[in-house]
Amino acid sequence: MNVAIALPIVLPLAGAAVCLGLGRWPLLRRALSVTVLTATVLASISLLVRVADGSVIALGAGGWEPTVGITLVADTFSAIMLTVSSLMLLAVLLFAIGSERTDDTVSPFHAVYLILAAGVSASFLTGDLFNLFVAFEITLTASYVLITFGGSRLQVRHGMSYVVISLLASTLFITAIGLVYAATGTVNMAELAIRLAEVDPGLRNALGILFLVVFGVKAAIFPLFFWLPDSYPAAASPVTAIFAGLLTKVGVYAIIRSQTLLFPSDGPSTLLLAVSGLTMIVGVLGAIAQDDVKRILSFHIISQIGYMIFGLGLFTVAGLAATVFYVVHHIIIKTTLFLVGGLIEERTGTAALSKLGGMLHASPLLATLFLLPALSLAGIPPLSGFVAKLTLIQSGLEIGANLTVGVAILVSLLTLFSMTKIWAGVFWGTATEEPPRPVGLERNQTRNPRLMVWATSALVVAGLAFVVAAAPLYELGLNAAETLVDPSAYVRAVMNS
Amino acid sequence: MTIVLVLTVTALYGIGSYLLMQRNLSRIVIGLAMLGHGANLLLLQAGGSAGRAPLVDVGSGPASDPLPQALALTAIVITFGVSAYLLTMAYRNWLMTDTDEVEDDVEDRRIAEMAATRIERQDDSGLLSEDDLAQHETRT
Numbered sequence: 173m174n175v176a177i178a179l180p181i182v183l184p185l186a187g188a189a190v191c192l193g194l195g196r197w198p199l200l201r202r203a204l205s206v207t208v209l210t211a212t213v214l215a216s217i218s219l220l221v222r223v224a225d226g227s228v229i230a231l232g233a234g235g236w237e238p239t240v241g242i243t244l245v246a247d248t249f250s251a252i253m254l255t256v257s258s259l260m261l262l263a264v265l266l267f268a269i270g271s272e273r274t275d276d277t278v279s280p281f282h283a284v285y286l287i288l289a290a291g292v293s294a295s296f297l298t299g300d301l302f303n304l305f306v307a308f309e310i311t312l313t314a315s316y317v318l319i320t321f322g323g324s325r326l327q328v329r330h331g332m333s334y335v336v337i338s339l340l341a342s343t344l345f346i347t348a349i350g351l352v353y354a355a356t357g358t359v360n361m362a363e364l365a366i367r368l369a370e371v372d373p374g375l376r377n378a379l380g381i382l383f384l385v386v387f388g389v390k391a392a393i394f395p396l397f398f399w400l401p402d403s404y405p406a407a408a409s410p411v412t413a414i415f416a417g418l419l420t421k422v423g424v425y426a427i428i429r430s431q432t433l434l435f436p437s438d439g440p441s442t443l444l445l446a447v448s449g450l451t452m453i454v455g456v457l458g459a460i461a462q463d464d465v466k467r468i469l470s471f472h473i474i475s476q477i478g479y480m481i482f483g484l485g486l487f488t489v490a491g492l493a494a495t496v497f498y499v500v501h502h503i504i505i506k507t508t509l510f511l512v513g514g515l516i517e518e519r520t521g522t523a524a525l526s527k528l529g530g531m532l533h534a535s536p537l538l539a540t541l542f543l544l545p546a547l548s549l550a551g552i553p554p555l556s557g558f559v560a561k562l563t564l565i566q567s568g569l570e571i572g573a574n575l576t577v578g579v580a581i582l583v584s585l586l587t588l589f590s591m592t593k594i595w596a597g598v599f600w601g602t603a604t605e606e607p608p609r610p611v612g613l614e615r616n617q618t619r620n621p622r623l624m625v626w627a628t629s630a631l632v633v634a635g636l637a638f639v640v641a642a643a644p645l646y647e648l649g650l651n652a653a654e655t656l657v658d659p660s661a662y663v664r665a666v667m668n669s
Numbered sequence: 670m671t672i673v674l675v676l677t678v679t680a681l682y683g684i685g686s687y688l689l690m691q692r693n694l695s696r697i698v699i700g701l702a703m704l705g706h707g708a709n710l711l712l713l714q715a716g717g718s719a720g721r722a723p724l725v726d727v728g729s730g731p732a733s734d735p736l737p738q739a740l741a742l743t744a745i746v747i748t749f750g751v752s753a754y755l756l757t758m759a760y761r762n763w764l765m766t767d768t769d770e771v772e773d774d775v776e777d778r779r780i781a782e783m784a785a786t787r788i789e790r791q792d793d794s795g796l797l798s799e800d801d802l803a804q805h806e807t808r809t
Contacts, residue, residue, distance in 0.1 A: 302740055309747045316754055325765045328758055332694065332771070335755055339701050340689065342751075346708040346744050353737060354715035463779075 174231040174669070177244045179215035180254055180293035183208055188286035198279075202269050205282040209262040209289060216258045216293075220251040226651035228665035230299060238666050239360050243299035247662055248652035249496060250296040253425055256500050257296070259634070260417045260507050261289045263627050267511055268410035270623030271518065281321065288314035288414070295422045299666055301352065301359040304426065305345050308390070312338050315419060319407045330406035337399040341389035348382045355379065362666035365433050365659055380435035381443075387430065391423030393481060394451040397474045401458065404473075405466035405523075409514025412466060416473055417507030421499055424480050428495065432656040437487050440571050444485030449576045452478030452583040459590045465513045465523040465598065468590055469506070472549065475583055476502050482576055483564050490567035492653035494560070497646055501548075501560040504638060508545040508631040512538065515628060516598060518621065525597030532599040537625070539599045544632050546595070550588035556638045563646065674714055681707030692770045694759040698752065705748035712741040 187208030194201045223229060226248055233242040246254075265285060272281070291311030298304050316338075320331035353359055355375060356367040368376055385396070392400040400420070404412050431437070431444070455475025462468045480502070483495030515538055516531065517523045532539045548555035561584060568577040638645065655661055681703050688700025716737035721728040723735040763769055 302743070306743065306747070309751075313751060313754070316751070320758065323761065325762075328762045328765065332755075332758055332762060335751070335758065336689075336697055336701065339751055339755070340704070342747075343701070343704045343708050346705075347711055349740070350708065350712040350715040350737070353712070353740075354717075359736075359740075 174229055176215065177219065177229060177231045177246050177297060180212050180258065181290050181297060183212050183215065184286040184290040188283045191283040191286060201282050205265060205286055208286060209258065209265055212289065213258045213262055216254040219246050220255045223248050223251045224648060224651065226655050228655065228662050230666045230669035232669050238669050239358065239363050242303055243360060243666055244297045245299035245662065245666055246297060247655045248648065249656060252496060252500060252648060252652055253296045254293060256503050257292050257418050260503055261414065263631050264410050264414045264507060267624050267627040270621060270627065271410060284314050284317045288318065292418055292422055296425060299361050301349050301361060305349060309342060311422060315415065318411045319403065321408055321411065327406045330403045333399055334403035337389065341386055345386045348386055352379055361433055362663040365663050368434055376435065383430045384427065387423050387426040391427055391477055392420050392474050393447055393477055394454050400474060401467055401470040404470045405464060409517060413507050413510035413514060416510045417503045420473055420477060421503055424477060424499060428484050431484060433659045433662065440487055440573060441485045444481055445573055445576050448478045448481035448485055449579040451481060452579055456583045456586040460586065463525050465516060465525065465594055468594060469509055469513060472587065473506060475587065479564060479580060482568065482580060486567055486571050486573060488567060488571060489650065489653045489657050490570060492656050493646065493649040494563035494567050496649040496652045497563055498560040501556045501638060504631060504635050505545045505548050505557065508628060508635060509549065511628040511631065512542045515624060525594065528598045529601040541628055541632055545635055546591040548635060550591050551584045554639060556635055559639060559642045674710060678707050678710045694762060694769050694771060698755050698759055702752055709741045709744050712737045712744065
């Protein structure tokens with residue numbers, strides 16, 4: 173039954189094809205995309221159940237031998253990522269349906285969104301470097317369309333820099349693949365894990381750093397983050413939310429996978445620790461200087477990426493388990509915060525702090541929806557951010573990476589400061605310009621703002637449930653980390669499939 | 670592997686990187702296309718020296734490695750599609766703004782301006798004028 177691994181990729185792709193054919197029937201199109209993503213969530217969960225104990229399953233597509241054909245591999249880490257990402261895709265889709273005009277008959281949004289889902293799933297499941305490139309391209313091409321969806325001047329301007337920087341990173345990726353192939357004669361990741369160990373250490377390090385740069389652009393680590401706060405806020409709210417939650421995390425996944433499987437390190441990596449500390453601090457300082465809710469949140473993505481790289485840089489089971497835990501927490505919280513930002517914009521028509529104010533009285537529900545994930549992001553106990561940061565800092569102290577631990581704690585405080593800034597600017601005080609417009613009484617009556625609020629609330633509840641289930645989830649993270657630190661099970665599963 | 674191919678790859682990467690750093694969108698697009706060609710040639714070289722046709726049983730001697738060719742073919746198709754999309758965006762940008770240049774980010778300039786002196790604001794300083802700011806704010 174290993175064929176089931178392919179379902180999270182095949183389902184959305186097939187759904188996208190059918191969606192394009194349903195141009196005249198917007199309701200049918202919505203029903204189809206919701207059904208397809210629900211099925212993807214179920215397929216991901218069933219996959220996670222099978223590999224939860226740390227086992228690895230692999231599939232050679234079309235019956236080809238794994239080293240020759242297309243290989244799909246699911247281990248605990250990729251199954252966790254797959255499950256969380258498909259849940260987010262479903263929640264944001266509901267939000268997007270709520271914000272969509274019902275009389276819009278020709279919008280290709282659903283088809284493109286499903287292709288994005290397929291690309292993200294493929295990135296998590298592929299066992300082959302070149303297919304990782306293809307999966308990235310599927311994701312990116314869909315994201316190019318989504319980011320410029322309105323076609324406004326600002327979107328084209330910001331979308332342009334996003335496309336150019338992504339395309340440059342993709343070219344570098346092909347270059348890196350070419351060099352790896354020249355050095356080892358394979359692009360299968362399990363086989364590379366064996367062959368790269370025999371390559372000259374100098375060449376191996378150079379290749380490792382090249383891959384770090386390639387994936388670092390996608391993940392927005394220091395100093396390759398500059399494009400992110402520039403391009404994300406321009407897109408429509410649901411699009412920004414799903415990009416913030418998933419796309420950089422696909423890059424983080426690729427960094428973790430390549431650094432543990434292909435270029436493993438014996439002890440803590442000074443390079444990765446330094447990069448993580450700088451990413452945290454530069455991101456949060458950037459956030460403090462901004463005035464727009466979406467831009468502040470975009471800079472926070474960068475700062476949070478630093479925490480994930482921190483756990484990886486330790487190269488211990490505890491550190492990687494903390495990273496896995498952190499990534500899951502971050503995906504849920506960040507998506508929620510951007511959706512709340514979208515609701516604020518929907519309600520008032522702006523996201524600039526200097527123009528907002530007094531939302532606490534105008535909408536206590538929105539204030540609650542913002543406060544819970546914001547405090548979690550800053551790491552206030554007992555929310556999920558606290559548990560995630562605590563596990564990271566504990567594993568950092570075990571290794572003795574005291575400097576980076578200090579930076580992580582300082583950045584937490586600064587995060588709290590900048591969340592306070594949003595709170596004070598949006599929810600306290602009085603609106604500096606016209607009073608906020610009530611939900612549902614604006615430009616067109618055909619939208620469904622209630623669905624948007626419901627989708628956001630569901631994610632806030634998911635963030636709270638995450639804390640309640642923290643212990644079993646951390647166990648799951650430990651299983652994932654063990655496979656990452658000792659990839660022999662991964663290699664064996666691929667070679668014997 | 671021939672020296673000619675190596676020199677071609679070097680030249681394509683060099684010219685591509687140079688064009689990428691220009692301000693005109695059309696040059697950036699051409700630069701990316703050149704970088705893509707360079708990367709594809711590099712993939713081809715990664716397969717080692719050329720031999721007889723693989724899979725089909727003709728001639729004698731060692732066969733070429735078919736995998737890099739398959740990879741390059743895939744990469745060419747992807748680069749082609751994305752370049753077309755990029756050109757469309759550049760065209761749309763040109764239609765809407767009447768210029769081919771990459772603009773500065775307004776928010777970035779606002780912050781740079783906050784750091785700079787607030788006392789005097791000269792028209793020819795190249796910084797943002799009040800009108801620009803107001804225009805930006807009505808847009809967002």
